[in-house]
Amino acid sequence: MTKQINVLTTTDIHGFIANMGEQPALAFEGLKEKYPHSLLMDSGDFFVGNPLTTFFCDQMTVSPLADYANAIGFDVMVPGNHDFDHGINYLKEQVKHLNADYVCCNAFSEEDELLFPPFAIKEINGIKVGVIGLVTSRMSMISDFPVTRGVIVKTALPELQKQVAVLRDQVDLILVGYHGGIERDLATHNEINYATGEDETFKLVSQTPGIDGFSCGHQHRVNHGQIGQTLIVQCGYRGNYYGHLTFEFDDYNKITQRKEEVVASETLPVKARSFYDEQEYQEWLSEELDLSQLVSFLQEKFARTNLGIFINLQGKTRKQVIDSFTIPYGVRIYHLTKSEYTTFSQQPWTLKEEHSPNDAQDFVVLTNSYDVPEYRLTEQFVDNIFDEYSYYLKQRG
Template identity: 75%
Template sequence: MNKLVNVLTTTDIHGFISNGGQPPALALQEIKEKYPNSLLMDSGDFFVGNPLTTYFCDQMQVSPMVDYANKVGFDVMVPGNHDFDHGLNYLKRQVSHLNADYVCCNVFDEEGNWIFSPSTIKEIDGIKVGVIGLLTSRMSMISDFDVTTGVVVKEALPELQKQVAALRDQVDLILVGYHGGIERDLRTHDETNYATGEDETFKLVSQTPGIDGFSCGHQHRINHGQIGDTLVVQGGYRGNCFGHMTFEFNDQNKIVKRQEEIVLTETLPAKTGDFYSEEDYQNWLAEDFDLSHLVEFLKQKFTREHLGIFISLKGKTRQQVIDSFTIPYGVRIYRLTSSEYQVFSQQDWALKQENYDSNAHDFLVLTNSYEVPEYRLTDQFVDNIFDEYSYYLTQRN
């Protein structure tokens, strides 16, 4: 009788396990009950990504995300770029309390040693499954230097190829969990992204023979399909859906059938959560926030010469500061003419610093305001200013 292995994949949970309102990720606590003979893996950006996880970092040594991961029953997990946002030591502390194996083959320390195991082997109903972890090659472009100090992220492709070659004769099934996105349409193979190296799923799979299943993420998109014989799934955001790959094996443990799909998490039984004190969290949000170093932080983060900083705030509490920065573009940079700058700079700003050459004829301004002509937009950033500034304060103190 043939054997069936269910591979279940999540990605970009970003800490959305709020006790109230039954968020989709809570239903994942029932996922392994629905799918027998399964391996459950996460492809990164799990621990960090919203004010709740900042609260966990600020108040607790071990995040409730660890308890959540253990209750869901993850077998293998992979780091995402945001999982490093509170520093490597914080991430390693969380990993040390996980029941899951934490793997990544292209993240090294400065001495050239793997920070996490490059891969792991699991056995599901007599089938040996090798799982390789992988992080986007362009970590340096999308993460601040200070949070990745001591971390060396090497090019994904050669490191992946080494691991596949090492595992292929040891296992019956090879899976990859990749925190990066898809740069081509899975059906037409047309390019959908600029080739920056941040999202390389098509390149990695097409140039690495021997991969059976590939789970990616990072872009918060939903995709599934095949590249050659390799199944590919990309499971959305906040646990709104998950990837499901099925592999059927004959009695020689050879794959005879494979199939992939994306499943909405709402198809699982709804679950509530009790992973932290909601009252304590709300009290923390209501506390006044130290804003005295925010301009200093923004100057260091967005190193531009003669950059004016103009920040509008809805108040001084953590919640009011959070509400002051629109998601996903918390701050943006505009280039204004002299007359436009004069009007803009005279508005009522909670935090303001002008920094320009006295002979300037145009002006760069960094602001969280959207009351600026769109045709003057120069750059916009998806950085979560509240979370990053909170971490900055802990490091400064």
């Protein structure tokens, strides 16, 4: 008799669970009921990623996102790089309140102990399923040092291979939840990203035999396909898509058919639900933010020799500061000639810090303004300046 299981995946929800059914992620409640014999997993960047999640961290010990995860019915969850943004202790506190297993095989303490179990084993419709968690190897490149203090993220490939070898004889199906992206086109296998080690789906799958399903994320892209016999899904951002892997088994629990798809969550009914007090959140947004350390924070974060800082803010409240940093590139670095710099620096800046020798002929500046010649752009950053600055203030009491 043929047996079937459904694997449902999400990633990069980033805490977008606005009340009153305004966010697509709220459509996931009831998803497991739609698909019988299912396992629901998330591939990271769940707890952090917008002002609402900063409010949760600032005002509450336990984020309402833990209640949301339990209401949705996640079975297994994996950390993303941003889930560490408020420190490992904050993340561990949230995990304590999850019904889901929280797994990651390559995140260790400074004492070389796993921060979370490397995998979970679930039984679905008589099929034993092993789920391995994995976070991008390049946390050190994309997270500030104070955030990852106490966390050592090891190279993904050998840690994954180790756990696949452990699970192979224990389960009928091996799944991986990876918070990292795809570096090659799934159809042509041509490179689409530089090989930085941040996004390694193709490398991980092609060099690790025995993986049946692989859910990735991190890049906020939508993809699906196969690498060999391994099904791959990548499900966008903010819950706008979910992955669906279907596996059929014979009487000996051997896979006979497999299929993958990515589905728009707008096809699901949204269930309005209140996870937090909206009035309290709006009052928090309208409070003035201490801006006295913003320049020193930016100097520490973007340590450069002779870096000038030029920031314009819409006002002093949290909401006004949030709105001052355009998504996705909140701040950028430009290299200007002397004449360009003279014109630029004379604008009416809210925050201004000049750092250049008197005889300088060229100038490097950090700004949130787009009123700069694009041909002088040297670097741009997707960092959430408001969120990181709030954490910076909190750490300093």
